[in-house]
């Protein structure tokens with residue numbers, strides 16, 4: 378009996394572990410920090426998808442917060458910002474995972490992070 382329940386536990390553990398790994402894999406797959414061309418792409422993506430809420434200059438004020446501030450609510454590390462973009466955030470930030478590829482989210486993030 379106890380062998381069965383520990384096997385079940387092991388399976389449950391493996392399932393949880395497997396469910397977590399795609400996320401960390403996605404982070405690892407991000408391209409290296411953007412050069413000028415990717416920053417231009419990031420800027421274009423920003424104008425297209427984000428300026429309506431965060432403002433043309435990313436200073437916020439419309440329907441989203443200022444993204445030029447020195448500290449972000451959900452973290453200003455590259456992976457945290459990419460996560461905000463791809464998965465959305467509870468306070469009204471929509472998820473862009475269906476519209477943007479992870480590398481596009483990375484270009485956007487690099488564009489935002491150099492605004493300060």
Ligand code: HEC
Pocket residue numbers: 422423426427428429430431440441442444448449450451452458461462466467468469470471473485
């Ligand atoms: C419909 C309006 C809307 C759009 C469009 C939108 N955002 Fe947001 N965004 C928000 C709101 C509202 C928040 C605050 C969420 C919260 O505090 O939980 C937010 C939060 C964020 C955050 C987290 C900031 C922090 O302090 O941690 C980032 C980064 C972000 N948005 C980037 C973007 C990017 C990049 C785009 C374009 C791909 C975008 N947003 C499009 C409304 C929007």
